[in-house]
Amino acid sequence: MVEHYPVLLKQVVDLGLELDRFSDLLDLTAGYGGHSQALIDRFHPKSVTLLDQDAYAITKLRQKFATNQAVDIVQQNFRYYPFEQRQFDFILADLGVSSPQLDRAERGFSYMDPSQKLDMRMNQGQVKTAVTLLSELDQVELASILRQYGELRFAGSIAKDIVDYRQNQPIVTVGDLNQATSKYWQAKPKVQGLIYQALRIAVNDELAALDQLLVHAIEALRPGGVMAIISFHSLEDRKVKQKFREYSEAKLDIIGRELAPAKARLLTKRPIMPSKNEIVNNPRARSAKLRAIIKTKNLPS
Ligand SMILES: C[S@@+](CC[C@H](N)C(=O)[O-])C[C@H]1O[C@@H](n2cnc3c(N)ncnc32)[C@H](O)[C@@H]1O
Structure with missing residues (x-):
């Protein structure tokens, strides 16, 4: 049984075609591994790092990738990930909650079952x-x-x-x-x-976690690497849009001379959204917006 349908799957995988090399994948919200599995099948990266803060998702990821030696699974909130330590060719964040978090009534995310305790923690240790x-x-x-x-x-x-x-x-x-x-x-x-x-x-302090990601994840992106973020509401999308735009603009002085080149180029001038067909098959995809950047290759150090 599929517990979670990855949204905009083909569109995320297609972003991998922008890369000259696809050696190292970092999925910051790996969930049930749908996006990661598709990227692995298509590009065969040498190393795959999968993060999630949810213990149930981590158990499922360990089962799913048990025989894949390239995959490293870490239970952690991405806001604390040491982005300065390593570089990746593709960084993905598919924000928000997963279907099992919403569908398992005992997690207390949904308003459907009045008998459940109002829990709503993604990280059950919090x-x-x-x-x-x-x-x-x-x-x-x-x-x-x-x-x-x-x-x-x-x-x-x-x-x-x-x-x-x-x-x-x-x-x-x-x-x-x-x-x-x-x-x-x-x-x-x-x-x-x-x-x-x-x-x-x-x-879950979700917007503060996203702010941290947007500031620091670029450090972990190899020149020529792609960062893709899927958001599900306007508060998140606004932040992603603003930061990605900032990364795509050169820094100029007051008379317009370039002080520093743009850190990245926008791969999505407008967000990529699911087709009607995808929404019919998976109504939870309806508010998804995918934005992506590619990091500038020859940034001065
Ligand atoms: C939409 S689901 C991702 C589904 C995944 N892309 C797939 O294909 O199965 C979002 C996941 O991100 C996790 N998550 C959300 N915020 C997080 C954070 N700050 N740090 C780590 N994991 C987070 C949630 O626990 C959830 O499992």
Whole structure:
């Protein structure tokens, strides 16, 4: 049984054709190894480093690649990866959550099963869960999370209802949170997903991790190497777009003389998005956006 369908698979593999050599692959969000397997099958890299912070994904990756000596599997948040230590020809990050994280109700990412505890940790070793946030943050902090990460117009009112609710009983289960916020998502069903998205991003500190990746991963990219990032919401895509644009521009002084060449060239002027057909077969692909850069070959040291 396929647990997770890799999105934009052909488009990611095709980016490998931009390389003169494909020796070393780093997949920062390896998940269930779908993208990595396809890149291995097509380009046969000498070394493959697969990261994920989720223990279940790591178990599955170890099973999947048990006989492949080239593959090194590391359980780690990519924000702590020592990018300065090694170089790779292809770096991939397929951000966000996997299907097993959403589908295994006990992980508490989904609003579907009211009996589940609100966990939402990608890294099961982390102490902070969604229950922690919902019990410890004050109204202003909750509103800020809902506004920033869910882009919810009524963030202040939703936060107030959460705080009112927990004065009578703690918010521990999916059912508790659904009840506390029912007024909003019953009026507009999309809101429920956005409340859960906001909490999930906060629990896993996802945007701060992405910031670290965007600043440091370029150090681990060999000249002529490709970095590809798939994002699933506008907050992530905006960051990727801005940083990739910055890398693709030369540094100029005030009269327009070049101080430093561009670190990379954009391979995707506009993001690559899934076809209608892919979305029909895998509705979770619908918001995916793929952006990629290729690192400049002769950068002065
Ligand atoms: C969309 S899935 C990747 C699926 C994968 N490309 C495949 O083909 O199976 C995202 C994965 O990234 C992991 N992840 C998300 N943020 C992470 C981070 N900061 N560090 C390490 N892993 C992360 C999640 O645990 C999840 O398994």
